[in-house]
Amino acid sequence: MRAYGRRKALALAVGVLAAATACTSNASPQPSKAAATPSASPSASATAPAVTQAEAARVFSEITVTDDALRVKSDLQGRLAMAVDLTTGGQTPLTVAAYLSSAYAPPHYKWGTPTLFVPRLPPGETAPLWFSALATRDGSPTLLTFAKTDRWRLSSAAELLPGQEMPEIQRDADGYATALAPDDKSVTISPQFMGPVHASVAETGSAGVTAGLVAAGPYTTDVAEQIASLREKAKNDGFSYDSIFSADNYPVYALRTEDGGALIQYSLSRTTSTTTKTAEDDYIPVPESAQWAITTPVLRRTLKLIETHQYATVVPSLKAPAPAAVIAHDGALTRASGQ
Numbered sequence: 001m002r003a004y005g006r007r008k009a010l011a012l013a014v015g016v017l018a019a020a021t022a023c024t025s026n027a028s029p030q031p032s033k034a035a036a037t038p039s040a041s042p043s044a045s046a047t048a049p050a051v052t053q054a055e056a057a058r059v060f061s062e063i064t065v066t067d068d069a070l071r072v073k074s075d076l077q078g079r080l081a082m083a084v085d086l087t088t089g090g091q092t093p094l095t096v097a098a099y100l101s102s103a104y105a106p107p108h109y110k111w112g113t114p115t116l117f118v119p120r121l122p123p124g125e126t127a128p129l130w131f132s133a134l135a136t137r138d139g140s141p142t143l144l145t146f147a148k149t150d151r152w153r154l155s156s157a158a159e160l161l162p163g164q165e166m167p168e169i170q171r172d173a174d175g176y177a178t179a180l181a182p183d184d185k186s187v188t189i190s191p192q193f194m195g196p197v198h199a200s201v202a203e204t205g206s207a208g209v210t211a212g213l214v215a216a217g218p219y220t221t222d223v224a225e226q227i228a229s230l231r232e233k234a235k236n237d238g239f240s241y242d243s244i245f246s247a248d249n250y251p252v253y254a255l256r257t258e259d260g261g262a263l264i265q266y267s268l269s270r271t272t273s274t275t276t277k278t279a280e281d282d283y284i285p286v287p288e289s290a291q292w293a294i295t296t297p298v299l300r301r302t303l304k305l306i307e308t309h310q311y312a313t314v315v316p317s318l319k320a321p322a323p324a325a326v327i328a329h330d331g332a333l334t335r336a337s338g339q
Contacts, residue, residue: 049176050121051148056131057116059152060144064111067154073105080104088147089155089251090267093308093334101292101333112136114144117169117255119179130155130253132177132265134166141166143312143328145253145265155251156265158310158328166327167314168258180254180262187262187315189213189324191254194313195247195266198326202245202268203227215323219311234274238282243272260317264324270307276300290336299338306335 063086070076070083080099087095098106114133121129129148134141137159143166145156160166170178182192189197198220200210205224214220227243234241250267257263276282283298290305291297309331315324 047123049118050123050125051118051129051131053116053118053175056118056133056146057114059131059146060114060116060133060135063146063152063154064109068109068111071106071108086153087155088149088153090308090310091154091156094310094330094332097308097332097334109137110139112139117177118175119255120172120174120176121179128251130251132253132255142330143265147251147253156253156267156310158265158312158330160312160328161326164325164327167261167263169263170256170258178256180256180264182252182254184254184262186260186318188318188321189264189315191252191262191264191266194252194254194264194315194324195250195268197324198266198311198313199245199247199268202270203243212323214313215325217326219309219326219329238277239284240275240277241273243270245270257314260319262315263312264315265310265312267308267310270309272305272307274303276302284338286336286338289333293333293336294338301339303338304336305333307331308334 067083067086070079070086076082080096083095083099084092095106112135114135116131116133118131121127130145132143132145134143136142137157141160143156143158143160144154146152147155172178180187180191183190197210197213200208201214201220202223205211205221205228206216207224216222230243231241246269247266248269250269253265255263274284276284283300284303285298286294286296286303287305290303294303309329311326312328313324313326316322
């Protein structure tokens with residue numbers, strides 16, 4: 001994702017977010033525990049929302065129960081197609097890979113009771129309807145987002161990282177959350193820029209124009225250091241190597257937090273390419289994680305690995321700028337090819 005288009009977008013983002021660039025990369029926001037009961041701000045509208053709490057609870061139950069049933073290995077024809085039809089966004093390639101990489105025996109989850117975060121979207125909303133839910137998945141707190149076009153589907157699932165908690169989400173008197181517009185400028189990174197900014201930090205670390213906008217850690221600056229190290233090793237071994245992140249056209253969801261910041265959920269793809277530069281007998285080994293997609297142990301010329309990652313990131317208010325902090329993640333290798 002190093003094309004001119006992204007550099008232009010990032011330049012705009014950095015210009016808009018100038019107040020955040022002065023922050024140090026290790027000044028991470030401290031998210032508070034999610035409210036168990038709704039707060040009373042702002043005031044609730046008398047108009048019924050486009051998605052009700054009851055509908056959200058029903059959707060969560062129906063989709064997780066159906067997904068659970070499909071994950072039980074059986075001879076049911078079209079089982080993968082039915083599982084994929086429950087998904088959208090980044091969840092679609094992750095679901096396909098979960099089945100294909102496990103000989104149609106994907107992980108079988110046990111879900112806990114959800115805490116729902118339903119934005120008060122106005123009746124007649126033309127954009128896809130959506131809501132989020134926090135529930136334990138096999139005992140681990142996981143943030144999910146469901147979206148509706150023709151029907152409801154699971155769009156995102158990211159597990160809270162060790163030591164992280166959900167921020168307190170702003171709710172009105174009826175318990176409904178507040179969604180942020182893609183170009184909201186009240187936070188240090190507008191929702192529409194979160195994916196590209198994260199992609200830049202994961203590629204360039206502290207050396208790029210986005211340095212300091214996202215806190216250092218295993219899914220940001222550590223990844224950039226890993227890429228640089230592997231690129232140098234590949235060069236010494238006679239290969240070329242690169243790894244690029246992209247926001248693609250994945251949807252972005254953002255909720256207002258009680259402190260005026262935002263919780264932004266989004267997906268990125270990572271494409272890693274290795275190519276031989278010397279003699280054709282300098283083969284490229286296929287990593288174990290990709291052997292479900294590539295049947296040969298080595299490749300002669302090129303190897304391409306595509307991963308899909310889903311994140312939830314806490315972004316501070318522009319009134320109290322600090323680096324955004326990734327608090328949840330899930331991801332996997334979703335495609336592999338070569339020759």
